[in-house]
Amino acid sequence: MTRGFYIGRFQPFHNGHRSMVEKIAEDVDELVLGIGSADDSHTVRNPFTAGERIMMITKSLVDSDLVTYAVPIEDLERNSVWVSHVQSMSPDFDVAYSNNPLVIQLFREAGIEIRQSPMFNREVLEGSEVRERMITGGDWESLVPEAVVEVVDETGGLERIQMVSDSDSNEN
Ligand SMILES: Nc1ncnc2c1ncn2[C@@H]1O[C@H](COP(=O)(O)OP(=O)(O)OP(=O)(O)O)[C@@H](O)[C@H]1O
Ligand SMILES: NC(=O)c1ccc[n+]([C@@H]2O[C@H](COP(=O)(O)O)[C@@H](O)[C@H]2O)c1
DSSP: OOEEEEEEOOTTOOHHHHHHHHHHTTTOSEEEEEESSTTOOSSSSSOSOHHHHHHHHHHHTTTOSSEEEEEEOOOOSOGGGHHHHHHHHSOOOSEEEOOOHHHHHHHHHTTOEEEOOOOSSTTTOSHHHHHHHHHHTOOOGGGSOHHHHHHHHHHTHHHHHHHHHHHHHHHO
């Protein structure tokens, strides 16, 4: 039995993340999705709470055969102990997945196997592109699973990101 760990901020969970989960499913029996920066929300870069991101992930993967667990991981001031912090919050895992250079470095230094994945349609499947479209009224819905559209509707996420974006630009 192999269990993987996939870390990301998932702000929001988009079709690139879902494709990555499908790719990882070829390697592992179970997957932990670590919701990074779990303590952050209500900003343009991190608009959604950890709870909202858990809903997005759980509902998007409901039809998947893979056993998945979504675990919130708060940020720490000290990179040197971040991997231990991750391990203290997550079910045990055998291999980690990320394309983030700092994350890759920290897992390598801790002696944990880390695998990268190909980028899927990265020209548009990027969190910052989805958030920009949410703010400007573009087509963001086609970039995310249907379940994410429903969670954003249910939680008033669109009004929220537009409001925090407005207050950011008023401060600048
Ligand atoms: N289109 C994609 N295809 C494959 N992997 C992706 C894609 N987009 C993001 N990832 C990977 O998923 C992980 C989590 O990414 P993250 O939550 O930061 O999303 P992001 O799209 O890079 O968002 P942001 O623009 O907010 O930084 C990272 O390792 C990232 O490289
Ligand atoms: N010291 C720390 O708290 C620390 C170090 C490395 C990564 N992280 C987090 O891991 C996540 C990585 O996800 P992304 O690949 O989406 O950037 C982010 O939430 C990031 O803040 C935190």
